[in-house]
Amino acid sequence: MSTPIEATAILQRRRSSVEDTRSSGLSPEPRELSYAQAIQEAMAIAMERDERVFLMGEDIGVYGGAFQVTGDLVHRFGADRVMDTPISELGSAGVAIGAALTGLRPIFEFQFSDFSALAMEQIVNQAAKLRFMLGGAVSVPLVMRFPSGSGTGAAAQHSQSLEAWFAHVPGLKVVQPATPHDAKGCLLAAIADPDPVMIFEHKLLYKMKGEVPEGHYTVPLGKARLCRPGRDVTIVATSIMVHRSLAAAEELSREGIEAEVIDLRSLRPLDRDTLTQSVKRTHRLVCVYEGVKTLGIGAELSASIAESDAFDYLDAPILRLGGAECPIPYNPELEKAAVPQTPTIIAAVRDLIGGRL
Amino acid sequence: MATEVILPRVDMDMTEGRISRWYVEEGASVTKGQPIFEIETEKAAMEVEAPASGVIRDLATALEMKLPVGSVIAWIDAAGESGGKGMRSSTEDRAETKAKTPTTPDETAQYSIEEQSAPPPMQADHPAQLEGDGSAFRRATPLARHLAREHDVDLSSLEGSGPKGRIQATDVERSRAKADAAKAMPDRAARAKPSGAVLHCRWLRQGEGVPLVMIHGFGADLNAWRLFLAAARLGSPVLGIDLPGHGGSAARKAPSFDAMVAQVAATLRAECSDALHLAGHSLGGAVAAALSRHEETKPLSLFLIAPAGLGREINGEFISGFARAQSAAELAPFLPMLVSDPSVLGSSFIKATLRQRNGLDAGLENLGATLFPGATQAFSIRSVFEGLPIPAKIVLGGQDQIIPPRYTSGLPGNVAIHAFPALGHMPHVEAPDAVARLLRELMQSAAPK
Amino acid sequence: MGLEDVTLREKSVASGVRQLGRARPQNPSRDAVSMPSVYRRLSAESLRQALRKMHLIRRFEESAEDAYMRGLVHGTMHLSIGQEASAVGICATLEPTDYMTSTHRGHGHSIAKGAQVARMFAEFFGKEDGYCRGRGGSMHIADVSTGNLGANGIVGGGLPIAVGVALSMKKQRRSCVVVSFFGDGANNEGAFHEALNMASIWKLPVVFVCENNGYGMSTSTERSTAVKDVAERACAYSMPGIVVDGNDFAAVAQAAFDAVERARRGDGPSLIESKTYRIRGHSRSDRNRYRTKEEIEAWLARDPIVAFERELARLGFVSKSGIEAIRTDVECEIAEAIAFAKASPAPSVEELTRYVYSD
Secondary structure: OOOHHHHHHHHHHHHHHHHHHHHOOOOOOOOEEEHHHHHHHHHHHHHHHOOOEEEEEOOOOOOOOOOOOOOOHHHHHOOOOEEEOOOOHHHHHHHHHHHHHOOOEEEEEOOOHHHHHHHHHHHHHHHOOHHHHOOOOOOOOOEEEEEEOOOOOOOOOOOOOOHHHHHOOOOOEEEOOOOHHHHHHHHHHHHHOOOOEEEEEEHHHOOOEEEOOOOOOOOOOOOOEEEEOOOOEEEEEOOHHHHHHHHHHHHHHHOOOOEEEEEOOEEEOOOHHHHHHHHHHHOOEEEEEEEEOOOOHHHHHHHHHHHOHHHHHOOOOOEEEEEOOOOOOOOHHHHHHOOOOHHHHHHHHHHHHOOOO | OOEEEEOOOOOOOOOEEEEEEEOOOOOOEEOOOOEEEEEEOOOOEEEEEOOOOEEEEOOOOOOOOOEEOOOEEEEEEOOOOOOOOOOOOOHHHHHHHHHHOOOOHHHHHOOOOOEEOOOOOOOOOOOOEOOOOOOOOEOEOHHHHHHHHHOOOOHHHOOOOOHHHOEOHHHHHHHHHHHHHHHHOHHHHHHOOOOOOOOOEEEEEOOOOOOEEEEOOOOOOHHHHHHHHHHHOOOOOEEEEOOOOOHHHOOOOOOOHHHHHHHHHHHHHHHOOOOEEEEEEOHHHHHHHHHHOOOOOOEEEEEEEOOOOOOOEOOHHHHHHHHHOOOHHHHHHHHHHHOOOHHHOOHHHHHHHHHOOOOOHHHHHHHHHHHOHHHEOOOOOHHHOOOOOOOEEEEEEOOOOOOOHHHHOOOOOOEEEEEEOOOOOOHHHHOHHHHHHHHHHHHHHOOOO | OOHHHHHOOHHHHHHOEEEEOOOOOOOOOOOHHHOOOHHHHOOHHHHHHHHHHHHHHHHHHHHHHHHHHOOOOOOOOOOOOOOHHHHHHHHOOOOOOOEEEOOOOOHHHHHHHOOOHHHHHHHHOOOOOOOOOOOOOHHHOOEHHHOEOOOOOOOOOHHHHHHHHHHHHHHOOOOOOEEEEEEHHHHHOHHHHHHHHHHHHOOOOEEEEEEEOOEEOOEEHHHHOOOOOHHHHHHHHOOOEEEEEOOOHHHHHHHHHHHHHHHHHOOOOEEEEEEOOOOOOOOOOOOOOOOOHHHHHHHHOOOHHHHHHHHHHHOOOOOHHHHHHHHHHHHHHHHHHHHHHHHOOOOOHHHOOOOOOOO
C-alpha cells in the first residue's frame, strides 16, 4: 500500500471538482450510460463524497475488473482505494468485513458470483450475523457486488444465479437492479446503508444502455418497480428477466393479453405489498427468475401471495418460470434452454390466460 | 375533452331505437372500439362500440325506452379528465371494479344471458367435485370462492368451466347474470342451461321456437351473420358460435377438423340441447354438415352456404392472404374473391373482419394451414349426405372463386342445390333476401309438428 | 500433545522459529538474576493485575461450569481452564484501543482484554444486560468498548476479519494493533492461510496468536497438522513465527511485546504459537475418549496460575497475604456478578428480530 496522504490529496481535489460541476448548473438533459458505466459512476461518486469508501476485488485495479466495471478508477483514486486482492475470496471477504466493522465502507467485487461460494462462511456466518450476535453493538456497512447469470457461454461454474442463497439469510440485504438507472441508484443506496448489501448484477446487462441521471441519487432498497401496467396477469421478474418479461408483454399485448410487469429489484427486503396489490388487480401471477426454479425466489413469491389477502383474488394457479434443474450447460442452445427466455414467458402466459393450466 | 356517445342509426329505415342493455357501468374505463351497449331494433340486436377511450359517465340507463336516433346517451371523459388512463388511483378500487364491472368485451359477455363465453374445460370428464373425502367440496379458484361468498352463490350449483372442472370467477359471474336475467325473462332463463361451453357463442336474436345455430366461415366470426340476420326476418332465436381460432374463441385451438366439430358439438350440448336448426357458411357449412351426423347433435334441418369439404381444391392464396391481412389495405385484394360485387362488402364488413383479428393472426394462419394444407381441403363432408334423414339445402354462387362450385355435382338427390349463377362465395351477403327466404322455407318444412 | 513436546525446542530454530520460555518448564525454580525482562517492563501493579485476571478467568469459568450444571446456562460452553497465562500474557501488552478477535474458547480473552464478568454472566444467562443482550451467548461474547470484536463460533472465522480491522487501522492512520486469537484447529483452515498472506503482503499490524492446546476437538495436532509447530507456517508468509510456552506468563508476554511493537512500527504481522492445554474437555459434551488421564494430570501439575503466583511471590511482587486478598476479591466479584446476572431482565420476545438490521 502506498501512503494514504496522496490518496487524500487526490480525494480532496476530486471532491472540489464535483462541487464545481454541481454549482455550475444542473444538466437535466437525459443521458445514456451502460449498466457497467452506471455502476462505475456510482462508485466514483461514492469515493468522491466519502473517503471511507474503497473498492476491493480481484483484478479491479489496472486490469479494470473482469467486466471492466471498475475500469480506470484506479487511476483516479489510486491503488489504495481500488485495491487488488489476492485470489482469496474467503479471506478478502473477511478483510472487507473487518474494515466495515471499524469505520470504513468497502465495496467488494466478486469476479464471478460463483466464486462467492468460497466466501460463504464470512458472508453468512460473520457479515450477516455480527450485528445480531452482538446484540446491536456493531454494524457491518459492507457492499458486495456479484456479476452473475448465464448467457455468456462460460458454463457451469461461471454462470450461476445464486441470489436466493443470500436472500435466505436474515442480516443481509439482496438487490438485483435491472436497469442502468437502478444499478447506480441501488449501489449508492447500498453504500449509504449501515448493513451488508449484496448486489447481483447480470453479466448480460453490463452493456445495456439506459438513461442515468447525473450526480448522486438513491433507489430505495426493498421497493419493487411497476414497469408496465396490465389487467390480465402479473408477471413479477428479477434482473434480466424483467426485460424478457417486458418483451413478452409487448407480444402478448398484440394478442389482447395485457400483462402487468413488476421488477422486484430487491429480494431482501421483499416488497410483498406491491406484488399483492398487483395480483389483486390481475388475478393471476407468473414469477420469472433465472435462479433454479425449485425452492427459489418464485416459491417465496407464490407463498407470499397464497398467505396474503390476495389469495382470494386468484383466478388461476400461480406459475413459476425459473432455471432448469441442472447446472448451466456450455452448448449455446442448451444454455438458452436452461433459463426462461421471452418465448417461454409468452407461451406460459398464453396457457395461463387460455385456461390450460 | 369529453366525447358524446349517441344512439346511432344502425338500420336504413331506423328513426328510433332502444338500448337493450349496457355492457359497462357508470365510471368504467372503456377503450375505443370496445362494445359498450346493445341496441334493439325491429330486426336485430346490434352492438355499439365506444367512439373514444376514457371513463364513461352519465349513462342513459332507462332501458326499453324508445329514443330518437342521434340522442346523446353517455359521455366519455378522455384520460386525465377523471382519474387517468384507465388506471384507478386506488388499487382496491380497481380490484373492486374488476370483480363487479366488466371492462372488456369478453367479460361483458359473461354478464349476459344472451352472450355466453367460457374457456373450455380441457378435460371435460373431470368433475368439479374433488374426489377423496366424499364431501361436497368443489374445485374452485380463490376468486370464485370469494365472489360466491360475496354474492351468496352456492358453488355446488355451478359447473366449472376451467381445467379439471375448476369453477372460475367467470362461472360465478355468469351464474349471477343468469339469476338476474331469470327474474327479468323467465322464458329465456328456463331454456338456458348451466354452461360448460367450449366455444364462445352468443344469442344473436331473441325469438320463439326452435333455435337456429349459425356457424361462420374461415376468418370471420359470429358477428358476420348480423347483416344477414337484419334482412332475414326470422322468428326463431339465433345462436352464433365462434369457431376455434376465431372471434371470442380466438384463444381456442383445433388440431383438426374433427376436433373442431367436437368442440362445436360440446358447445351446442351445453347451450341448447333441445331441437335446433343448423346453418353454416363455407368452413362453417362443413362443420354444420358434419354435426348433422354427430351422435350428440340432433338438428332438424341443415342449411349450407357455399360449404367447404365437398372437393379437394380451395383458393390457397385467399386462405393464407386473408388470414394474414392486418389492415383494410391488406384486406382489399381479397374482397373481390369473395363476392361478385365488392361494393356490397361495406366498411362495416372490413371493420368487423379486422376487429376479430385483434390478436391471434398466427392462430388463424396456423388453422388455415391445418385445414387447408397446400390449397387443398383436408377434410370431406360428402359422406354426410348419403341417406341424410333431415331436409338439407346447399346455396352457392356460380362465380365462387374460393371453393369451386362444381363440387356440388354428384351429391345425392335428397339434397336441394340452389345455385345463383351471378354470385360468388357469399350469396347470403349479396342476396340476403333470397337466401333468407330459402332458409325460412327450410326451417318451416322441418318444424316439429 | 504431550508434555515432552513443550520442552523440545532447539530443532525448530532451524526452520526460523524461535522459542521463548523455559527449557524445563516443569522445574520452576529460578533466581532473581534470571528474572524475565517483561517483569521489568510491566509494573508490579500490572503484574498483580495480571495474576488477578488469571484468577478471575479461572473462577469465572468454574462458576459458569457450576451454573451450567445447575441448569442456569442454556446451550454449551467451551472452557479455557489451564490456558489463562496465554490470554492474559498477550493482552497485558495491549492498549485499550487495540483490537482483538477471539475464538469459541474465548472467555479468557474477553476478561483479559477488560470485559466485566457481570455482563458476561448476564450473557451466559441469556439476559438483556449481557454483552450481546442475550442474543449471542458464550460463543459470541464481545465488548467493543475494550476493542474486543468478539468470540467466534466458526473455527478460523476471526482471522480474516482481524486482517480487515488492521487494514482499516492502516488506512485511517491509527496506530492500533489487532490481535487475532485462534486455536490449533484453525491453522488448517483456508482462512488462516489467506489471512496471513494478506496481512503480510499489505504489512498490516496484526499479531496472530495460535493457542495450541493440542487438540482440535478430539483430533490431535500430530494427526491433523503437517508441520510440527504451527509457528513454522509463518515462514510461508514471510513473517516471524515464534513458539512459546503458553503456560508461562512471562514467555507469552515477551513474545507478545515483540510482535506488538513490530506491528505498531509498521513492520507487519507476526505469528505466535502459544503451546498450552485445556484441562476440561472440548465442550460440556466431551467424554474425554481421546486422551489419557495421565496426560491431563501431567498438565494439571503445570497449572499456569500456580506457577505465576509462585514466581511473583518468589520475585517479591506479591506476598502470600496479597495473593489471599486477590482470591477473596475475585470471589466477591464473581458472587456479585452472578447476583447481577440473575437479577437482569430477560429480553422481550417482541424484540426477537431486533438487531438483525440497523434501526
